[in-house]
Amino acid sequence: QVTIDKIAAGEVIERPASIVKELVENAIDAGATSVKVEIKDGGISLIRIMDNGCGIPHEEVRSAFLRHSTSKIQSVEDLVHISSLGFRGEALSSIAAVTQTELITKTAEEELGTRYVIEGGREVSIEETGAPNGTTFLVRQLFYNVPARRKFLKTPMTEAGHVQDLLMHLALSHPEVAFIFLNNGQEKLRTSGSGKLKDVIYNVYGRDVAANLIDIDYEKGGLRITGYLGKPVITRGNRNFENFFVNGRYVKSPMISKSLEDAYRDFTMQHKFPFAVLHFHVDGEQIDVNVHPTKMELRFQRQQEVYNTVFEGVHRRLLEPEL
Numbered sequence: 255q256v257t258i259d260k261i262a263a264g265e266v267i268e269r270p271a272s273i274v275k276e277l278v279e280n281a282i283d284a285g286a287t288s289v290k291v292e293i294k295d296g297g298i299s300l301i302r303i304m305d306n307g308c309g310i311p312h313e314e315v316r317s318a319f320l321r322h323s324t325s326k327i328q329s330v331e332d333l334v335h336i337s338s339l340g341f342r343g344e345a346l347s348s349i350a351a352v353t354q355t356e357l358i359t360k361t362a363e364e365e366l367g368t369r370y371v372i373e374g375g376r377e378v379s380i381e382e383t384g385a386p387n388g389t390t391f392l393v394r395q396l397f398y399n400v401p402a403r404r405k406f407l408k409t410p411m412t413e414a415g416h417v418q419d420l421l422m423h424l425a426l427s428h429p430e431v432a433f434i435f436l437n438n439g440q441e442k443l444r445t446s447g448s449g450k451l452k453d454v455i456y457n458v459y460g461r462d463v464a465a466n467l468i469d470i471d472y473e474k475g476g477l478r479i480t481g482y483l484g485k486p487v488i489t490r491g492n493r494n495f496e497n498f499f500v501n502g503r504y505v506k507s508p509m510i511s512k513s514l515e516d517a518y519r520d521f522t523m524q525h526k527f528p529f530a531v532l533h534f535h536v537d538g539e540q541i542d543v544n545v546h547p548t549k550m551e552l553r554f555q556r557q558q559e560v561y562n563t564v565f566e567g568v569h570r571r572l573l574e575p576e577l
């Protein structure tokens with residue numbers, strides 16, 4: 255089992271940001287309204303994630319670390335739904351296989367919480383402990399037992415950047431969750447959890463961007479696009495300002511980027527890229543999910559139609575007279 259987990263971990267854990275992604279998504283699944291993430295050395299030596307979610311009952315802690323024991327995929331149909339993309343009950347076992355992991359968790363119903371330590375997939379200790387409601391993960395020394403993979407990690411600065419990008423996208427897709435992110439003790443991100451996307455944009459991008467937003471809500475052919483566009487006065491020299499989410503999940507899509515940029519063409523200078531936070535709401539059936547779960551790329555079944563809808567929705571909005 256330990257070896258299988260170590261191999262499985264190779265599939266799902268590439269870098270500190272992969273771990274942060276899984277643990278934060280678990281926290282959100284657990285109903286957390288507040289998630290605090292701290293990393294040291296880009297997350298290589300330490301990742302600490304604290305949430306105020308439902309916690310894990312003492313008697314379920316061990317099994318949460320067993321591979322596939324909590325698979326959300328009940329049927330083949332589930333695989334069709336983009337929202338099911340994930341590690342399907344492999345995250346905790348994979349993380350534990352390649353790190354030194356400590357978990358402190360308590361449910362509201364329990365008097366005492368649980369402290370669980372597991373290193374390289376081997377249980378070190380499990381005991382009762384006083385703890386606040388919710389869950390804290392401490393994940394230390396990524397790939398300490400897989401030197402071949404440790405070699406592929408980039409500098410702490412680069413890895414920290416990946417974590418920050420990820421958290422920025424998670425914050426933008428979960429305005430209802432208050433996020434705090436610290437890197438080596440320095441606060442890098444803080445959102446209020448107000449539930450308003452605009453507030454998150456303010457927290458992430460600052461006042462200049464937040465003061466130049468155009469809201470959008472456009473629907474056509476079963477595809478709904480909501481969120482914010484930047485006024486043509488705010489642009490960047492690259493695509494880093496473009497954020498797309500499909501059914502709540504951050505994605506990269508050269509096709510959507512192209513469509514967005516084409517819609518802005520008449521309004522911005524050459525080689526300038528617009529600001530956008532766009533959420534796409536679409537039936538799972540319209541998306542191909544035969545992509546690796548850790549990849550952020552995805553394909554719509556009708557790419558051309560999506561291109562047209564994005565172009566139309568954005569272009570029309572930019573033409574509206576009050577802008």
Ligand code: ADP
Pocket residue numbers: 276277280281284305307308309310318319324325326340341342343344345346347389
């Ligand atoms: P999955 O999320 O696919 O079920 P994971 O390995 O990520 O698989 O997590 C295993 C289980 O551990 C979850 O199903 C959940 O019951 C529990 N769990 C993990 N993280 C948390 C958390 N932060 N709060 C409450 N429960 C959690």
Ligand code: MG
Pocket residue numbers: 276279280340341343345
């Ligand atoms: Mg999970």
